[in-house]
Amino acid sequence: xxxxxxxxxxxxxxxxxxxxxxxxxxxxxxxxxxxxxxxxxxxxxxxxxxxxxxxxxxxxxxxxxxxxxxxxxxxxxxxxxxxxxxxxxxxxxxxxxxxxxxxxxxxxxxxxxxxxxxxxxxxxxxxxxxxxxxxxxxxxxxxxxxxxxxxxxxxxxxxxxxxxxxxxxxxxxxxxxxxxxxxxxxxxxxxxxxxxxxxxxxxxxxxxxxxxxxxxxxxxxxxxxxxxxxxxxxxxxxxxxxxxxxxxxxxxxxxxxxxxxxxxxxxxxxxxxxxxxxxxxxxxxxxxxxxxxxxxxxxxxxxxxxxxxxxxxxxxxxxxxxxxxxxxxxxxxxxxxxxxxxxxxxxxxxxxxxxxxxxxxxxxxxxxxxxxxxxxxxxxxxxxxxxxxxxxxxxxxxxxxxxxxxxxxxxxxxxxxxxxxxx
Amino acid sequence: xxxxxxxxxxxxxxxxxxxxxxxxxxxxxxxxxxxxxxxxxxxxxxxxxxxxxxxxxxxxxxxxxxxxxxxxxxxxxxxxxxxxxxxxxxxxxxxxxxxxxxxxxxxxxxxxxxxxxxxxxxxxxxxxxxxxxxxxxxxxxxxxxxxxxxxxxxxxxxxxxxxxxxxxxxxxxxxxxxxxxxxxxxxxxxxxxxxxxxxxxxxxxxxxxxxxxxxxxxxxxxxxxxxxxxxxxxxxxxxxxxxxxxxxxxxxxxxxxxxxxxxxxxxxxxxxxxxxxxxxxxxxxxxxxx
Numbered sequence: 001x002x003x004x005x006x007x008x009x010x011x012x013x014x015x016x017x018x019x020x021x022x023x024x025x026x027x028x029x030x031x032x033x034x035x036x037x038x039x040x041x042x043x044x045x046x047x048x049x050x051x052x053x054x055x056x057x058x059x060x061x062x063x064x065x066x067x068x069x070x071x072x073x074x075x076x077x078x079x080x081x082x083x084x085x086x087x088x089x090x091x092x093x094x095x096x097x098x099x100x101x102x103x104x105x106x107x108x109x110x111x112x113x114x115x116x117x118x119x120x121x122x123x124x125x126x127x128x129x130x131x132x133x134x135x136x137x138x139x140x141x142x143x144x145x146x147x148x149x150x151x152x153x154x155x156x157x158x159x160x161x162x163x164x165x166x167x168x169x170x171x172x173x174x175x176x177x178x179x180x181x182x183x184x185x186x187x188x189x190x191x192x193x194x195x196x197x198x199x200x201x202x203x204x205x206x207x208x209x210x211x212x213x214x215x216x217x218x219x220x221x222x223x224x225x226x227x228x229x230x231x232x233x234x235x236x237x238x239x240x241x242x243x244x245x246x247x248x249x250x251x252x253x254x255x256x257x258x259x260x261x262x263x264x265x266x267x268x269x270x271x272x273x274x275x276x277x278x279x280x281x282x283x284x285x286x287x288x289x290x291x292x293x294x295x296x297x298x299x300x301x302x303x304x305x306x307x308x309x310x311x312x313x314x315x316x317x318x319x320x321x322x323x324x325x326x327x328x329x330x331x332x333x334x335x336x337x338x339x340x341x342x343x344x345x346x347x348x349x350x351x352x353x354x355x356x357x358x359x360x361x362x363x364x365x366x367x368x369x370x371x372x373x374x375x376x377x378x379x380x381x382x383x384x385x386x387x388x389x390x391x392x393x394x395x396x397x398x399x400x401x402x403x404x405x406x407x408x409x410x411x412x413x414x415x416x417x418x419x420x421x422x423x
Numbered sequence: 424x425x426x427x428x429x430x431x432x433x434x435x436x437x438x439x440x441x442x443x444x445x446x447x448x449x450x451x452x453x454x455x456x457x458x459x460x461x462x463x464x465x466x467x468x469x470x471x472x473x474x475x476x477x478x479x480x481x482x483x484x485x486x487x488x489x490x491x492x493x494x495x496x497x498x499x500x501x502x503x504x505x506x507x508x509x510x511x512x513x514x515x516x517x518x519x520x521x522x523x524x525x526x527x528x529x530x531x532x533x534x535x536x537x538x539x540x541x542x543x544x545x546x547x548x549x550x551x552x553x554x555x556x557x558x559x560x561x562x563x564x565x566x567x568x569x570x571x572x573x574x575x576x577x578x579x580x581x582x583x584x585x586x587x588x589x590x591x592x593x594x595x596x597x598x599x600x601x602x603x604x605x606x607x608x609x610x611x612x613x614x615x616x617x618x619x620x621x622x623x624x625x626x627x628x629x630x631x632x633x634x635x636x637x638x639x640x641x642x643x644x645x646x647x648x649x650x651x652x653x654x655x656x657x658x659x660x661x662x663x664x665x666x667x668x669x670x671x672x673x674x675x676x677x678x679x680x681x682x683x684x685x686x687x688x689x690x691x692x693x694x695x696x697x698x699x700x701x702x703x704x705x706x707x708x709x710x711x712x713x
Contacts, residue, residue, distance in 0.1 A: 014708070021704035028696040036662075073680070126592075126680070138592050140680060143493030143511060143672035145591040158593040163496040273682075283594055284677070290589035292478075292499035 047217045048224040050248050055212045056199045058226050058246055063195035065251030071128040071284075072221065072275035078119055078268050081392035109159040109166035109296065114139070114146050124273075128280040136284055149287050156287040165289045167297040209233055209338030220245045220254040221272040232339035236413035237261060238393055239339060250277060260392050267393045335405075335417050342407035342417045347398070381415045383422035388414065439551055446559035450525060456563070459521040460570050466517060467509035467575030474498050474505075475582045493672060501588050502579025503598070506605045507675060509575035510568070510612050514668050515648060518567055518612070519619045523640035525563050526623025529556040530706065532633035540711050549707045557624055557699065564616040572609040594677040604674055611671040615687060618664040618694030619644060625702040628709070661686070664694050 053061075117123070117139070124140040138147040144161030157166040206212055215229040230242040238261055245255030255271035289295050332345040376387035379397070386399035388411050397405040397414040403421070405414045450456055478499050494508035530553075533539040542552060579585070588601030596604075623640040630636050647663050650656055660666050667687035673680040 018704070018708040021708055022701070024704060025697045025701035028693075028700055032693045032697070073682075124680075126676075126678075138676075140673075140676070143507075143591075143669055145593075145676060147593040149593060156593065160497060160591040160593070163500065286595065287593045288589070288595055290497070290500035290595075291584060291586075292497075293589075 048219060048248075050217045050224055050226065053214055053226060055214050055228060056196075056203055058214055058228055059199035059202055059212075060195040061251040062246055062253060063198040063251075067250045067252050067277060068131045069129065069279040070252065070275065070277055071280040072126070073273045074125040074127055074270060075122065075273050076118060076125055076268075076270045077122040077266070079265050079392065080119065080267060080394070081390075082120060109146075109157045109162070109164040111148055111157050111166070114157070114159065128284050130280055130282075130285065134285040136280075147287075149285055151285040151287070156289075158287060158289070158293070163290070163293050165287075165293045165295045167289075167295055168300055169297065170300045206230070215243070217248070218245055218255075220247070221275040223254065223275065224248040225254055234338055234340040234409075236409045237339035238395065238408050238410060245271070247275075252277075258393070262392075264392075335421070336407075340407070340409055340413065342405050342409060342414060344417070344421065345404050345406075347402045347404060379411070379415060381419050381422075383415075383418040386418065439555060442547055442551065442555040443558045443562075446555045447562050450559050450563055451566075456525065459524060460567065463513060463517060463521060463567055463571050464574040466513050467505055467571060468578050470495070470509055470512060471498070471505050471575070471578035471582045493669065497589075498579070498583055500584075501601070502581075502583035502585050503576070503588055503601050503605060505579035505583065506572050506575040507608060507672065509571050510608060510671065511669060513571050514612055514615065514671075515665065516644075518564075518571070519616060519644050519665070520641050521567050522560065522564055522616050522620050523623050523644055524637050526560045526620050527627050527636035527638075527640040528633045529560060529624055530627040531630050531636035532627075534631040534711070535633045543711060550703060553624075553628075553703055553706050557620065557702075560620045560624060561613075561617060564620055565610075565613040568609050568613040568616070572605065576605070590677045591672070591675050592677040596677070608671050608674050611674060611684065611687075612668075615668050615671065615691060618691040618698075621695045621698040621702065622664070625698040625705065628702045628705040662690070664690060666690070 126138045126140060127136065129135040134151050136147060136149045138145050141161060144159070146161070147156075147158045149156045149158070153169065153171045155168040155171065157168075159165075203212060210233055211229075211231045213229050213231075215227045218225050218227055225245040225247050228244040228246055230244075232239050232241075240259040240261035240263070243255070243257040243259065244253050246252070247254050252275075254275060256268065257266045257271075258268040259266050332343050335342045335344055376389040376398070379386055379388050383399055383403075384401055386397050389396045389398070390411055394406060394408055395411050395414055397411070397418055399405075399418060403418070405418055407414065407417075474495060492508065493511040494504050497504040498508055530539065533542060543549065547555075585598060587595050587597055588604075589595050619640070622643065623636070626639050626643075627633075627636040630639075644665075648665055651660050651663050651666055667683050667690060670683035670687045673682075673684055
């Protein structure tokens with residue numbers, strides 16, 4: 001018969017036995033704490049032993065990469081230091097939602113409205129691609145997902161959180177071609193014929209503005225990778241360095257980190273956490289809207305252009321970042337070149353005087369001094385007075401005379417540029 | 424080793440099974456357990472009817488803005504989503520509350536009623552008794568989850584169309600695979616509750632009052648759930664047992680996203696190890712006076 005009380009009456013051994021038993025949960029907690037502390041530290045250690053390679057060879061490798069099929073998970077963290085006013089409004093009618101309450105921005109599955117959320121915070125994306133014709137990107141959310149599926153001449157977007165779908169049909173052939181950037185090697189006109197040539201061209205172009213080096217190796221998503229580092233030579237730039245992790249086997253960029261000059265957390269950090277180069281199942285790219293879903297259908301037209309822009313922008317962020325600077329914009333002056341370039345544009349006079357509360361006008365950036373004042377700060381210079389709106393990457397100076405200076409440069413550089421222009 | 428010892432050893436598994444069975448039957452025979460299960464079964468019916476009424480005129484659930492609880496907007500597509508929606512609705516409070524009541528009562532309730540010492544007179548040993556108690560609480564986790572899931576499936580089948588299932592990622596799978604995923608989700612939800620079951624059992628060994636143990640367990644659950652929602656406390660949140668509970672939704676993606684579910688299982692295993700062994704240390708060394 002088992003004794004009701006645990007042990008004999010002798011007090012001392014009992015107390016010791018008790019202590020030993022209580023040591024078990026303490027040990028379990030200790031082991032867990034040690035594991036939590038050590039495992040991430042161990043996981044980030046280890047730079048694989050890869051043959052040495054020059055920056056030119058590495059860029060050539062990227063350009064020569066013919067990887068068409070890829071799938072995996074991507075972690076994207078962005079910290080632009082945008083005013084909370086802008087990033088808080090990522091729902092319907094967000095800052096980039098265009099038409100505000102207008103007619104066609106109604107579907108909340110519209111990619112324009114959904115992708116802005118990537119501008120702040122951390123998100124997990126799941127990507128799959130099979131050649132230039134079929135790609136899929138999903139934003140993983142709590143118990144929901146927002147998927148963008150491109151298959152042939154149509155694009156579906158499906159938001160399972162609100163059960164709404166968006167359908168874009170009749171994509172023209174050439175737009176499809178350009179959409180295929182995920183595959184990594186759609187060739188625009190004027191592009192050098194061989195990867196080696198391309199690498200040389202890129203390096204030559206970058207030579208007077210940046211230093212491009214290969215900075216060792218790393219393990220990214222369980223794969224061996226080289227690290228390509230682009231450091232701007234310009235001292236006024238807010239960009240500290242751009243670090244691209246390139247898969248040693250396939251030449252596919254796996255990680256992109258944009259670090260600010262001032263140090264601190266990366267402004268943009270995009271990295272595969274899992275990657276697989278085998279062909280994704282064909283069913284991945286099939287989408288049939290479920291019975292109860294609300295579907296918004298649109299024909300490609302002017303819309304397709306916008307869509308391609310959004311996509312191109314995302315691709316650029318995912319793959320390389322914009323090395324070219326703001327020279328793509330038309331109808332404005334670009335002061336300086338390379339990393340230090342500052343875009344100068346003139347606001348139409350009414351833009352500044354307009355009342356911010358005017359109905360339907362939701363774009364907060366140019367809504368007038370009253371609104372600007374809430375997240376900008378006033379500065380004075382030879383040019384007069386103006387307001388500086390600053391983020392961690394892009395700074396903008398809006399002068400009272402209606403000129404805007406924007407660039408990835410420090411505030412001082414903006415003021416200097418404005419002073420020089422005023423003289 | 425005496426002959427009696429070897430004899431006891433060899434019948435250990437059978438005896439334990441018997442002990443476990445009698446524990447489970449005792450738990451399931453209590454009126455309060457049946458009432459808890461009835462409440463759990465009622466939640467899916469309530470959600471189903473509410474969604475049905477709201478969408479009866481062709482509108483969409485959740486206001487179309489992506490608001491509302493998880494999965495609710497998808498129930499009109501397919502009744503199977505009522506299973507996921509109901510589990511998502513009951514997992515934060517209803518289910519763990521029921522577990523807290525059963526686990527908190529497990530030891531303290533016996534002590535309170537003065538039956539614990541009689542249990543210990545039986546030649547079972549304290550460790551074995553505790554293991555049987557914990558096993559019966561775990562069985563209740565599974566039963567509670569399955570009650571919610573089955574009730575939701577029946578309600579969903581009656582009120583909404585069934586058919587091919589469009590997963591969260593937009594991929595369509597046949598109904599049979601959807602059903603399989605629903606079963607997996609139920610198992611994952613049951614496994615998510617093992618942490619609070621161990622916590623409840625530990626608290627139950629601390630006191631002689633069943634009510635106190637239940638109230639402490641449920642109170643702790645509510646506190647932890649609130650802490651889990653305060654953004655300033657994000658540093659501790661990954662170590663709170665409910666933090667990854669809703670990760671079961673990742674089973675409804677295509678391909679299945681395992682990362683958070685793995686974290687969930689690791690966390691639950693940690694809670695089971697720490698509080699299970701703490702309960703064992705306490706129960707095997709304490710003086711049983713009642």
